[in-house]
Amino acid sequence: MQVALTFDTPGVIAVVMTGCHVLKSTPRVPLRLNFTAASELRACQQLLPRLTRNVMSKRNLASPSTPSRKKSKGSSDQHSLHRYFDASAKRESTASPSKSKAKQKAHTIPTAAGVQLQNDHIDITADDALYAWKLAEKDGLDLDTLRKLENANSRGAQVPRPATVEVIDVDLEDEITPAAATSTTEIAGPSTPTLRPATRSIPGSPSVSPQAAQTYSALHVHPAHYDLESGTWPTGSPAPYSFLAHTLATVSGTRSRITILNTLTNALRTITMHHPPSLLPALYLLSNSLSPPYSPIELGLGPSIVSKAIQNISGLTSAALKRLYTSTGDAGDVAFEAKSNVRTLIPHPPLLIIGVYGSLLKIAHAKGQGATKQKQSIVEQLLVAAKGEEIRFLVRTLSQNLRVGAVRTSILTALARAMVLTPPPGLSVPIPSDSPFCVSPEIMLRAKATTTNAKKKHGDRPEDTLNEFFDKAEGLVKKVYVQHPNYDHIATALLEAGLDGLAVRLPLTVGIPLLPTLGSPTRSLDEIYSRLELLPFSAEFKYDGQRAQIHASRDDNSQVYVKLFSRHLEDMTDKYPDVVALVTDMCKSRAGSFIIDAEIVAIDPNSGSLKSFQDLANRARKDVKLDDVKISVCVYAFDIMYLDEQILLERPFRERRALLRSRFPPVIPEQKGAARFDHVQSCESEEGREAIEEFWQTAVNSSCEGLMIKLLDNGEVLEDSEKGKSRRKPLPATYEPDKRTSAWLKLKKDYVTGLGDSLDLVPIGAWHGNGRKAQWWSPVLLAVWESETGKLVGVCKCMSGFSDVFYKNMKERYPENSETCSRQPLWSPAVETGGLRPEVYFKPQEVWEIRGADITMSPVSVAALGLVSQTRGLSLRFPRFIKIREDKGLEQASTPEFLANMYRIQQATGKDRTGADDGDLVDVDLEDAERMDSEASTG
DNA sequence: GTTGCCTGCCC
DNA sequence: ATTCTGC
DNA sequence: GCAGAATGGGCAGGCAAC
Numbered sequence: 001m002q003v004a005l006t007f008d009t010p011g012v013i014a015v016v017m018t019g020c021h022v023l024k025s026t027p028r029v030p031l032r033l034n035f036t037a038a039s040e041l042r043a044c045q046q047l048l049p050r051l052t053r054n055v056m057s058k059r060n061l062a063s064p065s066t067p068s069r070k071k072s073k074g075s076s077d078q079h080s081l082h083r084y085f086d087a088s089a090k091r092e093s094t095a096s097p098s099k100s101k102a103k104q105k106a107h108t109i110p111t112a113a114g115v116q117l118q119n120d121h122i123d124i125t126a127d128d129a130l131y132a133w134k135l136a137e138k139d140g141l142d143l144d145t146l147r148k149l150e151n152a153n154s155r156g157a158q159v160p161r162p163a164t165v166e167v168i169d170v171d172l173e174d175e176i177t178p179a180a181a182t183s184t185t186e187i188a189g190p191s192t193p194t195l196r197p198a199t200r201s202i203p204g205s206p207s208v209s210p211q212a213a214q215t216y217s218a219l220h221v222h223p224a225h226y227d228l229e230s231g232t233w234p235t236g237s238p239a240p241y242s243f244l245a246h247t248l249a250t251v252s253g254t255r256s257r258i259t260i261l262n263t264l265t266n267a268l269r270t271i272t273m274h275h276p277p278s279l280l281p282a283l284y285l286l287s288n289s290l291s292p293p294y295s296p297i298e299l300g301l302g303p304s305i306v307s308k309a310i311q312n313i314s315g316l317t318s319a320a321l322k323r324l325y326t327s328t329g330d331a332g333d334v335a336f337e338a339k340s341n342v343r344t345l346i347p348h349p350p351l352l353i354i355g356v357y358g359s360l361l362k363i364a365h366a367k368g369q370g371a372t373k374q375k376q377s378i379v380e381q382l383l384v385a386a387k388g389e390e391i392r393f394l395v396r397t398l399s400q401n402l403r404v405g406a407v408r409t410s411i412l413t414a415l416a417r418a419m420v421l422t423p424p425p426g427l428s429v430p431i432p433s434d435s436p437f438c439v440s441p442e443i444m445l446r447a448k449a450t451t452t453n454a455k456k457k458h459g460d461r462p463e464d465t466l467n468e469f470f471d472k473a474e475g476l477v478k479k480v481y482v483q484h485p486n487y488d489h490i491a492t493a494l495l496e497a498g499l500d501g502l503a504v505r506l507p508l509t510v511g512i513p514l515l516p517t518l519g520s521p522t523r524s525l526d527e528i529y530s531r532l533e534l535l536p537f538s539a540e541f542k543y544d545g546q547r548a549q550i551h552a553s554r555d556d557n558s559q560v561y562v563k564l565f566s567r568h569l570e571d572m573t574d575k576y577p578d579v580v581a582l583v584t585d586m587c588k589s590r591a592g593s594f595i596i597d598a599e600i601v602a603i604d605p606n607s608g609s610l611k612s613f614q615d616l617a618n619r620a621r622k623d624v625k626l627d628d629v630k631i632s633v634c635v636y637a638f639d640i641m642y643l644d645e646q647i648l649l650e651r652p653f654r655e656r657r658a659l660l661r662s663r664f665p666p667v668i669p670e671q672k673g674a675a676r677f678d679h680v681q682s683c684e685s686e687e688g689r690e691a692i693e694e695f696w697q698t699a700v701n702s703s704c705e706g707l708m709i710k711l712l713d714n715g716e717v718l719e720d721s722e723k724g725k726s727r728r729k730p731l732p733a734t735y736e737p738d739k740r741t742s743a744w745l746k747l748k749k750d751y752v753t754g755l756g757d758s759l760d761l762v763p764i765g766a767w768h769g770n771g772r773k774a775q776w777w778s779p780v781l782l783a784v785w786e787s788e789t790g791k792l793v794g795v796c797k798c799m800s801g802f803s804d805v806f807y808k809n810m811k812e813r814y815p816e817n818s819e820t821c822s823r824q825p826l827w828s829p830a831v832e833t834g835g836l837r838p839e840v841y842f843k844p845q846e847v848w849e850i851r852g853a854d855i856t857m858s859p860v861s862v863a864a865l866g867l868v869s870q871t872r873g874l875s876l877r878f879p880r881f882i883k884i885r886e887d888k889g890l891e892q893a894s895t896p897e898f899l900a901n902m903y904r905i906q907q908a909t910g911k912d913r914t915g916a917d918d919g920d921l922v923d924v925d926l927e928d929a930e931r932m933d934s935e936a937s938t939g
Numbered sequence: 940g941t942t943g944c945c946t947g948c949c950c
Numbered sequence: 951a952t953t954c955t956g957c
Numbered sequence: 958g959c960a961g962a963a964t965g966g967g968c969a970g971g972c973a974a975c
Contacts, residue, residue, distance in 0.1 A: 617968045799964040800953045
C-alpha cells in the first residue's frame with residue numbers, strides 16, 4: 001500500500017492511499033483496498049500525521065482556489081494535457097462539497113471498502129484470454145512468440161510477491177482468474193524480490209524514500225567498453241522495466257547520435273543476454289508501438305485518461321498539475337513530479353518490461369461498455385507500481401509520445417549492433433563458420449583500445465573494422481525491416497538464427513506491407529531540372545487522394561486474396577470493398593501475385609472526374625459492405641514492387657512501369673459506381689521542358705496537388721562536396737522503401753511561390769508549447785479581420801514555419817500576463833474564436849503571411865461563417881508561417897470575404913477536374929453551398 | 940436514442 | 951501533412 | 958542529408974454522458 005498526502009483544497013489535507021487504488025474522481029466505485037492484517041492498517045494510520053508534516057515542510061504545492069474556466073470545446077491539442085487538466089478543474093470546482101467530504105471519509109474506512117474488492121476488479125477470465133488470443137491470431141501476430149512471452153511473464157512475476165499486502169499487480173493480471181483473485185487474500189510468505197532496493201523497508205515502517213531503485217551501470221559508453229555482466233539483473237529473470245526506464249532516461253539526456261546509439265545498443269545487448277524473451281516487448285516499448293503497423297491493435301487511450309489517472313494516483317489538483325504541465329511541457333515530467341509527493345510505505349514489486357507491455361496490450365484489448373474505466377484502471381495500477389524514472393516514461397508511452405530522441409531508425413541500428421556484439425544465447429541455428437557478422441575477439445580488443453585513446457592514428461584505424469561489421473548488420477536489419485516491418489518476426493528470427501538467418505526468413509511477402517518510397521519536396525521546375533540535370537524522368541499527376549499499397553495473390557484453388565495498406569501501413573482492406581472487388585476481378589484474368597503502389601482518389605461515378613480529398617475522407621472505414629459504398633473511387637496505379645514471385649525493387653523505374661502498364665491495363669467496370677483502375681497521367685521529360693510546364697499547368701488546373709517527378713533509369717548526379725569540389729554520385733531509379741530520395745521529387749502547387757493560398761492573418765492567441773517548445777507559444781491562433789465590425793475571427797492554428805529565434809522573440813513580445821498577452825481577450829469589440837479556444841489571448845497588433853494548401857470547410861472555425869455556409873466557417877489546410885508583414889496594419893489583414901472568395905475560386909477550379917479546358921467558373925453562392933451541405937449530411 | 944468527447948489516422 | 955534543428 | 962520532434966485540418970468510429 002502507498003499513501004499519498006496531498007493538498008486538495010486550501011486548508012484541507014486529503015489522504016489518498018494510492019497503493020490501495022482509490023478512485024478519487026468516482027466515489028461510487030468501491031475503494032480497492034484489501035488489508036490483510038488489521039495491524040497493517042493501524043500502522044499506516046499512525047504514520048499519517050508524521051508523513052503529513054514531512055510533506056508539508058518539504059514542498060508546498062497547495063493550490064490557490066481553482067478558478068472556474070470554460071471547458072474548451074473542439075480544440076484538440078493532440079499531445080497536450082492542458083485542456084484535460086483544465087476540464088477537470090472545472091468539474092472539481094463544481095463538485096458539491098458533500099461529495100468531497102464523502103470522499104475523504106471513505107478514505108478513513110478502508111476496511112468497509114475492502115469487502116467490495118470483487119466489484120471493481122478487472123476480471124481476466126479464461127474466456128477473455130481466449131478471446132485475446134483469437135484477436136491476436138486474427139491480427140496476424142505471432143502466437144508462439146506471444147505465448148512464450150506470457151509464460152515468461154508469469155514465471156518471472158511470481159518471484160516478487162509483496163510480503164504482507166495483497167496488491168493487484170499489473171504484472172500478474174494475466175494469471176489472475178476470479179478464483180485466483182479471491183484466494184490471494186492469504187498472506188503470502190516473505191520473499192526476497194530480485195530487485196528490491198537495498199533500502200527496502202520493513203513492512204509498516206515509515207519508509208519515505210520511494211524513489212530508491214536499482215542502479216544500473218552507465219549505458220552510454222562505447223559498446224566495446226560496456227560490461228554486460230555487472231549492474232544488471234540476474235540472468236534468466238525477466239528484464240525489469242526500470243532498466244528500460246534507465247535506458248530511456250539516458251537516451252533522452254543527450255542529443256548526440258553516437259551516445260544514443262551506444263546506449264540503445266548496450267541496452268538491447270543486456271536484454272538479449274539476460275532474458276531474450278524480453279527483447280521483443282522492449283523493442284515495442286522503445287518504438288512506442290504495440291504491434292506491427294498493419295495490425296489493428298491500438299491503445300485507444302490518450303491524454304484524457306492519462307491525466308485523470310495522474311490526478312488519481314497523485315492526489316494533486318488539476319490546477320496544480322496544470323501548472324506543472326505548463327512549466328515542463330511534458331506529461332511524463334508532470335507525473336514524475338506529482339508522484340514525488342506520493343509516499344510509498346511498502347515498495348511495489350518491480351515492473352517488468354514484459355509486464356508493462358502486457359498491460360498495454362490489455363488496455364488495447366479493452367472494448368465495449370466500461371472499456372474506458374478499465375483502461376484507466378490499468379493505467380493507474382501501472383502508475384502506482386512505477387518507481388522513480390519509470391513513471392516518466394510510462395506516462396510518455398501511454399501518451400503515445402515517448403520523445404527521447406530515438407525512433408525506428410535508431411532502434412534498428414542499435415538492434416543490429418547489439419546482435420553483432422552479443423549474439424543471442426541459445427540460437428537454434430548455429431552461427432555459420434563463414435558468418436559475415438561474427439566479430440573476432442581481436443577486433444573487439446582493437447576497437448576497445450582505439451576508443452580508449454582520444455587520439456587516433458590516421459591510416460590505422462582498427463575501430464573501422466568493427467564499424468564495418470556494424471554497417472553490414474545495420475544495412476541488413478534495416479533492409480529486412482523496411483520490406484517486412486514486423487518486430488515480432490525479426491526478434492524471433494534473430495533469437496533463433498541470428499543475423500545470418502534473418503534475410504532468408506523474412507523476405508518481401510505478399511500480405512505484409514513494405515514501407516513506401518517517399519518524395520522530396522521541391523519548389524520549382526528549375527530546382528527539379530538542376531537536381532536531375534539531363535537525366536530522363538517522368539512527370540506524373542500527384543492526385544489528392546489516399547496512398548494505397550495493393551497486395552494480391554491467388555492460391556491453388558483460385559481463391560484470390562487481396563489486402564490494401566495505407567501510407568503508414570495500416571490495413572485498410574475493409575475500407576475499400578469496391579477496390580477489393582476490382583482487384584479480385586483483375587486477378588481472375590491472370591495467375592500469380594503482385595504488389596502495386598497506387599493512389600485512391602474519389603471520382604464522380606458518371607464522368608470519372610476527380611473529386612476532392614475531403615470527399616474521399618467521407619467514406620466509411622469499418623465493416624464496409626460493397627453496397628454501402630457511397631463515394632466512388634479510381635485506383636491510379638504508379639508503381640509495381642512485386643509480380644509473380646519476382647521482387648522488382650531493384651529494377652529501374654522504367655522497367656517496373658512498363659510491367660505495370662503492359663500487365664495491368666485500365667479497367668472501367670460496367671457497373672456504375674464500381675471502383676476503376678487506371679495509370680497515373682504522366683508526361684516524359686523527353687517531350688521537352690515546355691511540355692512538362694504545360695503538364696504542370698494541367699495538373700494544377702485538374703485539382704491535383706501537383707506533380708511527382710520520377711527518375712526513369714539509374715543515373716548519376718553532381719554532388720557538392722565540402723571542399724567546393726564536385727563529385728558524381730549515383731542516383732538509382734530503384735524502388736527504395738522508406739527513402740525520401742532525389743529520384744522521386746514532389747512539386748506541389750502550394751510550395752511554389754504565388755501559387756499556394758497565401759493569407760495575411762493576425763495572431764490573436766496561443767497555447768503553451770510542449771517538449772522542446774515548452775517555453776514558447778505554440779501553436780498560435782490566427783484570425784481574419786472583419787473590416788465592417790472591427791472583429792477578429794479565428795481561422796486556424798499554426799505551428800510550422802517558425803524558427804527558434806522567432807519563438808523567443810514572440811515570447812518577449814507576448815509575455816504571459818501582460819498588456820499583450822492575457823487569459824482574457826485583449827480586443828474590442830470582440831475576438832471570435834468559435835471552437836478554437838486558446839489558452840491565452842494576444843493583443844492583436846501584427847499581420848503574418850500564412851500559407852496553406854487549400855481552404856477547407858471547418859467544423860470548428862467561424863471565419864467567414866455565413867458567407868459560403870450558414871453552419872460552417874472556413875479554415876486552412878497545412879497552414880505555415882511565412883513572414884511578418886511589417887508593411888501591414890490590422891486593417892490590411894485578410895478579410896472573411898477574401899477568404900470566402902478564395903474558397904469559391906478553389907471550388908470552381910475543382911469543377912474542372914478532368915483537365916479539359918471548359919473554364920466555366922461557377923460562383924458557389926450561398927444557396928449552392930447550403931445545398932451541398934445538406935446533401936453531404938443526408939447523403 | 941442522441942449528442943459530444945476522445946482517439947486514431949488520413950492528408 | 952510541413953517545417954526547423956542538431957549532429 | 959538524416960533523424961527526430963512538434964505540431965496543422967478534419968474525418969469516422971467508439972464510447973460515455975445526457
